[in-house]
Amino acid sequence: MHETAIAESIVRTILENARQLQAKPLSAQISCGQFNTVNDELMQTAFQAAAAGTLCEGMTLTIRHIPLQACCRQCKTVFEFDVYKPVCTACGGDKYDFKPDAPLLLETIEFEDNAGFAKG
Amino acid sequence: MKISLNQRILSRNEECARKNKVFFDEYQLFCLNIISSPGAGKTTLLTRTITDLKGRLSVGVIEGDIKTDTDARKIRAAGAQAVQIETQGACHLSAEQVHNALTLLDVKTLDVIIIENVGNLVCPSAFDLGEHRRAVVLSIPEGDDKPVKYPGTFTGADVILINKIDLADYIPFDLEKVLADIHMLNPHAAVFQVSAATGQGMNAWYDWLLAECRKHDGRQSESIEKPSR
Numbered sequence: 001m002h003e004t005a006i007a008e009s010i011v012r013t014i015l016e017n018a019r020q021l022q023a024k025p026l027s028a029q030i031s032c033g034q035f036n037t038v039n040d041e042l043m044q045t046a047f048q049a050a051a052a053g054t055l056c057e058g059m060t061l062t063i064r065h066i067p068l069q070a071c072c073r074q075c076k077t078v079f080e081f082d083v084y085k086p087v088c089t090a091c092g093g094d095k096y097d098f099k100p101d102a103p104l105l106l107e108t109i110e111f112e113d114n115a116g117f118a119k120g
Numbered sequence: 121m122k123i124s125l126n127q128r129i130l131s132r133n134e135e136c137a138r139k140n141k142v143f144f145d146e147y148q149l150f151c152l153n154i155i156s157s158p159g160a161g162k163t164t165l166l167t168r169t170i171t172d173l174k175g176r177l178s179v180g181v182i183e184g185d186i187k188t189d190t191d192a193r194k195i196r197a198a199g200a201q202a203v204q205i206e207t208q209g210a211c212h213l214s215a216e217q218v219h220n221a222l223t224l225l226d227v228k229t230l231d232v233i234i235i236e237n238v239g240n241l242v243c244p245s246a247f248d249l250g251e252h253r254r255a256v257v258l259s260i261p262e263g264d265d266k267p268v269k270y271p272g273t274f275t276g277a278d279v280i281l282i283n284k285i286d287l288a289d290y291i292p293f294d295l296e297k298v299l300a301d302i303h304m305l306n307p308h309a310a311v312f313q314v315s316a317a318t319g320q321g322m323n324a325w326y327d328w329l330l331a332e333c334r335k336h337d338g339r340q341s342e343s344i345e346k347p348s349r
Contacts, residue, residue, distance in 0.1 A: 001211035002243035009129050023121065030129065035272030037242050083271045086304055094304065098275070104129040104246075110122040 003038065006104065007046035011056050014109055018055050023111035027060040033102030034068040034081075066102035073097065133247055136215035140250025143222060150232045150336035152329075153249050155273060156257035157266075158239030161283040163191045165257060165316040166234060167198040172319075173326060174199060177333060180230040182221045184213040184238045191236065201225050212243040215250055231333050241266065245273040253278040253332060260284040264294045267301040274302060279310045279328060286315040 010030065018025050032038040040063050047061045070081040072088035073096055079089040087094050128134060144151045156162050163183075170179050180201040183191040192204035203221040205213060218235060225233070235251060237244040245254075256277040258266050261284060267274045274280065280302055288295060295313075302311060310328055314321040 001240075002246050005133075005210070005212070005214065005247075006129055009132060012132075013125070013127060013129075017123065017125070021121075021123075035275060036246055037272050083268055083305075086268075101272075101275075106125050106127045106129050108122055108124050113121050 001042070003042040003046040004050070006038070007043065007050040010047065010061075010106055011050040011054060013106055014056050014059070015054060017109055018111065021111055021114075023114050025056055025059055025109055025111050027062065027110045029062040029064060029107045031064040031066055031102060031105045031107050033066055033104075034083075035101045036104050038063065038065075038104070064107070068101050069099040070096040071099065130247070133215045136219055137248040137250040140215055140219055140222070141252075143219075144233065144250065144252065144336070147227050147230075148337045149227060149230055150253075150333040151235065151249075151251040152232065152253050152255055152279075152332070153235045153237060153244075153251035154255045154257060155237045155241070155244045155277075156239060156259070157241045157262055160239070160257045160259040160262065161316050162236050162239070162257055163194055165281065165283060165314070166200075166236060167194055168316045168319065168322065169326065169329070170195065170198040170200045172322065173330075177330065178229055178231045180225045180227065180233045182213075182218055182225075182233065182235045184217070184236060186210070186238060201230070207238055211238055211240045212247050213237050213249060214247055218249045231337060232329070241270045241273050245276050252336060255279045255281060257281045257283050258298070260287045260291055260293050264298045267298060267305055271305055274305045274309075277306060277309050279312070280306075281325060282311065282313045283316055285313045286318045286320055 014025050014028060043063055044061060051057050051059055067080040069078050071078050072091060072093050074093035075088065075091040077088055077090035088096060154162050166181060181195045183195065183202055183204045184207060185191055186207050186209055189204040192202040195202035203224045205217050205221055213235065235249055254277050256273055258280065302309065312321060312325045314325055
């Protein structure tokens with residue numbers, strides 16, 4: 001449900017950029033870590049709802065999930081952490097430190113080309 | 121035309137959270153944000169804490185609920201200042217809501233602001249409110265699988281209270297597994313086993329709270345009593 005607040009924030013930023021560039025936004029890509037608990041389906045629904053009636057209506061949203069990394073204290077291997085199998089993938093050790101989780105980022109926005117060139 | 125932004129999506133909330141923190145530090149207030157599922161016992165934990173620390177710690181509470189001011193009334197009845205935020209459906213408190221609520225408290229008389237977030241083990245953990253420390257309350261009847269099912273919430277906590285510990289003898293709950301899971305996710309958190317209903321284990325929690333308040337208090341340090349041990 002926090003996806004609603006995230007969606008509203010994304011739409012607000014896209015609209016600000018669209019106004020500056022005087023261009024219609026077509027698509028956007030966001031990225032998130034594992035602890036932001038972004039659910040794709042809810043995120044898409046929330047984005048559509050926030051975009052409705054604005055220049056963002058009909059835009060495509062791509063969500064990129066970035067794995068959480070941990071560093072094994074025993075063998076120093078950096079591995080992708082799986083909460084359901086919380087051990088080092090190299091040595092099986094159960095003592096490790098988390099690397100910082102990825103923040104919620106609005107990475108890119110693609111706009112319709114003003115000059116009428118290919119939309120790419 | 122594609123533009124690369126890499127902008128933090130919740131930057132507006134983060135900006136307001138920074139303002140809140142400046143406010144807390146200016147008034148030498150310790151701020152704690154409490155997160156839990158509905159029914160874990162946050163309000164009972166607070167009313168007991170307020171009652172037991174009366175005369176030793178002046179508490180102000182910001183209550184977040186979807187509807188009703190029931191909790192704020194309970195806090196006031198226990199003898200503390202309280203502001204109720206009714207989110208009208210939103211599943212978490214935002215830094216801006218807290219900012220507005222702060223204007224309704226007489227903060228000069230307070231040692232600590234405790235924010236009781238909307239009952240929800242997922243969403244509130246994504247929103248920084250400007251607090252100094254974050255608490256998570258997990259109660260025995262919720263089951264012993266919660267830390268691994270909600271890793272983000274438990275990893276982000278500074279203090280974890282396992283509440284309703286008096287029910288551990290009656291409900292299947294693998295306490296050792298929970299403690300191991302919490303340690304695996306968050307080896308740095310302080311963990312207390314308490315019962316806000318019976319008072320069991322509460323003194324250790326009070327010691328932690330009083331110590332944190334002293335750390336953030338330059339002005340009224342004499343008024344916050346040292347733990348009685």
